[in-house]
Amino acid sequence: MIGNILRFKTAVALVLLGLLTLLAGIGQKTFWAPAETVTATAPAGATTAPLTVFDEKLRTVRGGTVKIDVKGEGSFMLAAGRPDDVAAWVGKAAHNTVSGVSDDGKALQLTHTEGEATAPSPAGSDLWVTTENASGEMKYSWTPPADGDWSLLLAADGTKPAPASISMTFPNDTSTPWAIPLMVLGGVLILAGAALLALKPRTGTRTGTGTNGDGGPSGSLFARRAQARAAARASARTGARNSAGATTATPAVDPGRRPQDTPVPQGKPVTQDTIDGNTAKQQSSAAGRLRRSGVVLAVLTATAVAATGVAAQAGQTPAPTPGTSSASPSGSASAAAVQGADAPVLVDAQFRRILEQVASAVDAGDAAKDASKLAPRVAPPELDIRTQNYKIRSQVGSYEARMPVRATKLLTTVVTTKRGWPRSVMAVTQGEGNVVPQLLTLTQTAPRENFRLTGTTPLQPGTTFPGIAKGGTETLAPGDKSGLLYSGEEALAGLGDRLTNAESAFKDKLVEGQSSPYIADTLAYQADAVSSGVNGTFAFTHKVVPEDTVVFRTADGGALALGRLNFGFDGTPKAAGDKLTIGDDAAALAGGKETSTGMVLSFAESMAVYIPPAGSTDPMKLVAATRGLVGASFK
Numbered sequence: 001m002i003g004n005i006l007r008f009k010t011a012v013a014l015v016l017l018g019l020l021t022l023l024a025g026i027g028q029k030t031f032w033a034p035a036e037t038v039t040a041t042a043p044a045g046a047t048t049a050p051l052t053v054f055d056e057k058l059r060t061v062r063g064g065t066v067k068i069d070v071k072g073e074g075s076f077m078l079a080a081g082r083p084d085d086v087a088a089w090v091g092k093a094a095h096n097t098v099s100g101v102s103d104d105g106k107a108l109q110l111t112h113t114e115g116e117a118t119a120p121s122p123a124g125s126d127l128w129v130t131t132e133n134a135s136g137e138m139k140y141s142w143t144p145p146a147d148g149d150w151s152l153l154l155a156a157d158g159t160k161p162a163p164a165s166i167s168m169t170f171p172n173d174t175s176t177p178w179a180i181p182l183m184v185l186g187g188v189l190i191l192a193g194a195a196l197l198a199l200k201p202r203t204g205t206r207t208g209t210g211t212n213g214d215g216g217p218s219g220s221l222f223a224r225r226a227q228a229r230a231a232a233r234a235s236a237r238t239g240a241r242n243s244a245g246a247t248t249a250t251p252a253v254d255p256g257r258r259p260q261d262t263p264v265p266q267g268k269p270v271t272q273d274t275i276d277g278n279t280a281k282q283q284s285s286a287a288g289r290l291r292r293s294g295v296v297l298a299v300l301t302a303t304a305v306a307a308t309g310v311a312a313q314a315g316q317t318p319a320p321t322p323g324t325s326s327a328s329p330s331g332s333a334s335a336a337a338v339q340g341a342d343a344p345v346l347v348d349a350q351f352r353r354i355l356e357q358v359a360s361a362v363d364a365g366d367a368a369k370d371a372s373k374l375a376p377r378v379a380p381p382e383l384d385i386r387t388q389n390y391k392i393r394s395q396v397g398s399y400e401a402r403m404p405v406r407a408t409k410l411l412t413t414v415v416t417t418k419r420g421w422p423r424s425v426m427a428v429t430q431g432e433g434n435v436v437p438q439l440l441t442l443t444q445t446a447p448r449e450n451f452r453l454t455g456t457t458p459l460q461p462g463t464t465f466p467g468i469a470k471g472g473t474e475t476l477a478p479g480d481k482s483g484l485l486y487s488g489e490e491a492l493a494g495l496g497d498r499l500t501n502a503e504s505a506f507k508d509k510l511v512e513g514q515s516s517p518y519i520a521d522t523l524a525y526q527a528d529a530v531s532s533g534v535n536g537t538f539a540f541t542h543k544v545v546p547e548d549t550v551v552f553r554t555a556d557g558g559a560l561a562l563g564r565l566n567f568g569f570d571g572t573p574k575a576a577g578d579k580l581t582i583g584d585d586a587a588a589l590a591g592g593k594e595t596s597t598g599m600v601l602s603f604a605e606s607m608a609v610y611i612p613p614a615g616s617t618d619p620m621k622l623v624a625a626t627r628g629l630v631g632a633s634f635k
Contacts, residue, residue, distance in 0.1 A: 007196060014193030022186025025178070038062075038105040041167045042098065047112045048161035050119050051095040054152035056083045059142050061101060064171030066142040068152075072163025075135045076156045079128035080142075082343065084419055086151040088447035089127055093119035093158075098166065108168060119158040126450045128153075129350050146347045344415040344472030345423050345444075351413055355427055358442065358453050359407040362386075366404060369394060379443065379452035381548060381564045381604045385628035388589060392629065395588040402628065403438055403458060406431025412465070414552050414560075417472040421446050424475060424550040426562070428465060436461060439608055439624045441550060441562050454548065455562060457606040457624040462515030465623065466610050467555040476559060478549035484611050488551035488561035489544060491609045491620055496542035496565050499523070510609065510620040518625040533571065535578035536598075541568040542605065557613035560623065567603035567627060572635070586632035595634040602631035 059066055070078065081089070094115040098108050123131070129145040132138060144150050154162050346354070361377035364370075369390040374383055385402065392399045406429050414426040423444045430437040441455040459465060481487040486494065494506040499522050512519050526540045542565045549563035571580050579594050586601055587593040608624035 007199070011193040011196035014189050014196065016193075018186045018189030018191075018193060020186070021182050021189060025180065025182030025184075025186060037169050038172045039167055039169045040101045040106055040108045042108045042110055042164065044164075046096065046110050046164060048164060049094045049096045049112065050117070050155060050158050050160065050162060051090055051093055051122075052154040052162040052166070053086060053090060053095055053097045054142075054154070055097060055099045056149040056151045058098060058100070058168065059144065059150065062170040062172070066171075067169040068138075068140040068142055069167045069169070070134070070138045070140070070154065070163050071136070071165040072156070073136075074156060074160070075133065076138070076154065076163050077123055077131055077133045078138060078140055079122055079125070079131045079153045079155075080145060080150050081127045081129060081153065083149050083151040085127040085447065086153050088421075089122065089125060089153070090119070091447070092116050096162070098168075101168075101170070105170070105172075108166065119155075120448055121158045122153055122155050123157075124450070125448070126346075126350070126354050126444065127447060129347055145349070148343055342417045342472065343419070344417055345419065346415050346425060348413070351415065351425065351427070352407070352410065354442070354451050355407040355410065355429075355440070358440075358451070359405045362405040362453065365390075366401065377450070377452050379454050381545075381606065381630075382453050382455055384630045385604050385606075388630045389628060392585050392588045396584045399585050399588075403435075403456060403626075404431070404433040405429075405438070405440060405453065405456060406434055408432075411437055412468075413470065414468045415472050416475040416552070418475045423451075424552075425451065426550075426552065428459070434458075437465070439562065443550070455564070455606045456626070457562065457608050458626055459624045460513060460516035460518060460622060462513040463621070463623050466558065466560055468552055468560065469555055474553040476551040476553065478546045478551065478561075478563075480551070483557055483614050484559050485614055485616060486611050486620065488549050488559065488563065488611070489546050491561045491611050492544040492549060492563045492565060492607060494620070495607060495609055495622065496544055499542040499565070499567075500540055502527075506620075508619060510622065512622040516622060519622060529569070529571075533580065535575075536571045536573055536580045538572075539568075539570045541570075542566070543568070554610070558616070559611045560608060561611055562606075562608045562624075565605040565607055567605050569601035569603070570598075571600075572598040582632065585629055589629070589632035590634055592634065598635035600631075600633055600635065601629065603627045604630045 054068075068078070070076070079086075092115045094117060095113050097111045097113065099111050100109040101107070102109065122128070123133075129150075132140055142152065154166075156162055358377045361374055365372075365374040365378070365386065371383065371387040371390055374386060378386065389399070389402050393401060407427075408431045409429055411428040411430060413428075416424055421444065425442050427440045427442070428437050429440060435458070437459045439455070439457040439459060440453060441457070442451040443454045444451045476482065476484075476488060478489040479487050481490070491510070494504075494510050498504045498506040498510050499519060502523050526538075530538050545564045545566060549561060551559050551561045553559050573580055573596055577596065579596050580599055581594050582590060582599055582601070584593070586599075590599065605625065605627040607622070610621045610623050612618045612620065
């Protein structure tokens with residue numbers, strides 16, 4: 001009886017525990033499931049500043065796309081740029097930084113940095129890869145424009161405080177790694193309880209077995225021993241009567257007597273050993289049944305635990321490590337490389353936008369012959385050359401215009417990986433009006449300055465442009481000779497000597513292609529001036545301008561040096577009364593055509609020279625060249 005109750009209670013407990021466990025697992029997938037997103041808000045009452053920076057770590061702190069909601073008065077903008085670019089543009093200006101999220105995920109961590117009260121408007125800066133403008137409210141999805149780390153800059157116009165009402169919504173970890181294991185465990189526990197209820201008792205022999213109807217012990221140990229002693233005393237009395245000559249007969253069995261009260265047959269005396277032996281057998285049988293029940297329960301429990309472990313591993317989703325994202329290439333090895341000091345200063349979309357703005361500014365200036373329209377996007381020496389070209393063309397209609405700048409047909413780009421300033425990039429384009437491809441050199445002198453065109457140099461006919469890594473390349477200082485036959489400054493100085501003297505020491509060290517006429521034409525022009533100017537003495541110089549020199553490393557370990565040479569043409573009359581005559585183009589700048597005191601003409605030469613790597617026996621090659629008259633005066 002006691003065994004039945006114990007088994008029943010155990011089975012019911014297992015079923016109830018299983019139901020609770022199953023409910024807990026289902027609840028984690030339904031009504032207890034975590035929210036898909038979590039929103040953090042900037043603290044109210046923070047110190048205002050003209051700029052607010054969003055730290056790059058916030059984009060990947062939880063993986064997935066981060067959504068930003070900004071509210072403010074009037075117009076404002078949000079710009080995306082490399083973290084070092086954003087920091088460089090902010091500079092010494094006062095600013096706030098959204099640097100992290102509180103542990104409960106409900107508050108943004110905001111730090112304030114003191115500094116200058118105002119800053120220029122960040123609108124239109126070349127540092128930004130993308131910009132978003134809004135008035136009153138902005139909803140922004142923060143997605144990376146390219147591999148690597150990206151920060152955001154929030155501002156009005158640099159003089160007003162940046163909007164302070166900011167909230168960021170992050171993807172939440174919705175994984176429930178224990179939901180499936182709990183459901184599996186609950187089901188197993190319910191099955192174990194049901195199995196325990198379904199177990200049937202083992203049927204035994206009524207006489208001498210000492211078992212009750214459920215297969216368990218007939219009673220306690222003390223009760224069984226009392227019954228055995230009573231049976232022994234009865235047997236002893238019967239044996240005494242037989243030995244006294246009583247009639248031997250089988251006693252009649254009382255129909256109402258229980259099997260346990262039936263006397264033991266004569267001839268088989270019952271001893272204490274017999275009683276204890278029967279008791280031991282009864283105990284052994286009961287213990288075996290208990291052990292079998294325990295083994296079944298142990299197997300079911302072990303199965304549940306094993307299933308729980310497997311399900312936990314299958315159901316658990318690894319949480320993204322802060323600073324990386326499982327769904328973004330920013331955690332890949334290639335992304336990590338891009339984040340470092342070797343990241344190109346411009347991405348393709350950024351480069352194209354800048355080039356289009358430069359081309360538009362040059363088109364406007366060329367069309368109006370107005371140098372003021374060039375100023376935002378053109379810098380010396382190209383600004384000087386085009387300014388003087390406009391002046392000459394306003395008086396000499398036949399004077400040739402500079403080659404137009406086109407952005408429609410971009411043949412290749414060369415981008416520096418030098419993260420400091422000044423920064424230089426180059427484009428090779430060929431559009432309408434470009435007889436040959438043109439090398440466009442652009443330079444950014446400071447973070448808050450935009451890239452400006454510094455040189456336009458047509459590729460020499462028949463010349464092959466050297467291979468340069470598209471994903472960014474090293475730029476060298478003008479005097480840096482690392483791994484090269486010559487430094488950039490030495491190469492351009494050698495070109496200057498080669499242009500000055502027909503028998504220069506660089507005659508065989510720096511050559512041009514058979515179809516390239518620049519060196520030969522320059523030497524011929526100078527020789528003709530000397531032979532035809534019988535009344536004057538002439539001198540020519542070609543001097544390199546080191547500060548205008550840009551050197552890009554080429555794919556073969558060599559380099560391409562681009563820069564400016566100042567070409568000076570000095571003439572002096574041989575005798576008193578002799579006069580020198582200059583052309584119409586120079587006269588437009590000098591204010592006259594003849595002089596008896598002498599004259600000086602100045603040309604700006606835009607050049608590009610390929611420098612072989614150290615150890616090579618190949619000569620340097622002139623890749624691109626042109627010149628423009630920038631000055632003429634009388635002595």
